[in-house]
Every structure is written in structure tokens, then in C-alpha cells.
Amino acid sequence: MKAIAAGVGVVLGVCVVGVQAEAYSASYDQKVTQGRQMMAGKVTIHDELFRMEATVDGQATVTIRNASGTYTYLPAEGMAMKMAGLNPSQQPVQHAENYQQYLHAQHAERIGAETIDGHPCEIYRFTDPTIQGTITAWVWMEKSFPLKTEIDGPDGKTVVELTNLQLGVAVPETAFQLPADVQVMDMGSMMHMR
Secondary structure, eight states, rough: OHHHHHHHHHTTTTTOOOOOOSEEEEEEEEEEEEEEEEEEEEEEEEETEEEEEEETTTEEEEEEEEEEEEEEETTTEEEEEEEOOTTTTBSSSGGGGHHHHHHHTOOOOEEEEEEEEEEEEEEEEEEEEETEEEEEEETTTTTEEEEEEEEEEEEEEEEEEEEEESSOOOOOOOGSSSSSTEEEEHHHHHHHOO
């Protein structure tokens, strides 16, 4: 499960960074596979805010980043954990607002082309030092957005597949807020108490 969390981070990963003059938003379904483990979920992004809903080991989890921090929320428990930060593998698609620029900065090599779910894609390969591994990305040519990513890293191969991609979606700010009655534990503070 730790390995899937790492893979999810890279993609959830493959985080929206930077400040844009124009708002950026997207939503998609994603499936993350590592070995025999598979996790499916839904991701919503609005600029630097994101929400990821998934079922992990049979339990519904929601990861939210908003202006006050990053949280892992367990709806069945009525509690959330405020995290000091997330691994790159626990975040949404990195640099989604300008993926071509990200590929250029990573010195990605175009190694082919393939159609995924009817979407013509260019295939790029590059090394990402933050995950200590090689990434192969199938980038939808029309939208310049990765629909599939394979990460070969220290924990093995992780495959992230995106479907139902919608760009420029209207996302209510409430999507990035915890319910008012949720008990929040600050994991960063707990770590400093040791």
C-alpha cells in the first residue's frame, strides 16, 4: 500500500504549482496500479487546490489541499489528519497547467506515439530526481495532458491511468473544505512533540 501511495503522489499524482493569471481547473478519474495492488479514485484540481477521493483497503478516503493546509479525511471515522506535506506520489498530476513546459524542463525524450481511448498521444520518457526513477508519459496531443504515466522507481513499476478528463470545469470552493463537524488531528504538531 505504501508503494501505491508513492505512485499516487508522483501522479496524483504526475501537483499543480505556480501562480497563473488565469484560473486552472480539471477533474478526472484515475486508476493507480502497482503490482497486484490497484486503487481507483476521482481527482479535482483548481489552481493549487485539490481533492482526491479514493477507497484504500476498503475505506473511503479524501485528500484535500486548501489554503489552510493538506488533509487526509476519513468520512466513516468523522476525522481528518492535517499533514505537514505530501510526497510527490500523493499529489495530482504535476505541472498540469503547462505539462509541455514541464516535459521540456525535464529534458523529456519523445519515444513514440499511441492512441489511448481514442485520443492521439505522444509518448515521452524522462528521469525525475524527486522520485528517483524514470517516467514514461502518454500525453494527449490536443490537450497537452498526460493520460497515462508509468513510473519505474525504487518500489517497482507504478502505472497511473486517467479517464474522463475535463479541463476548465467549474469547481465550487466547498469541494476543498472539510465538513464543519470533522475532528482534525495535526500530524505535523504530533511529530514535533517527540
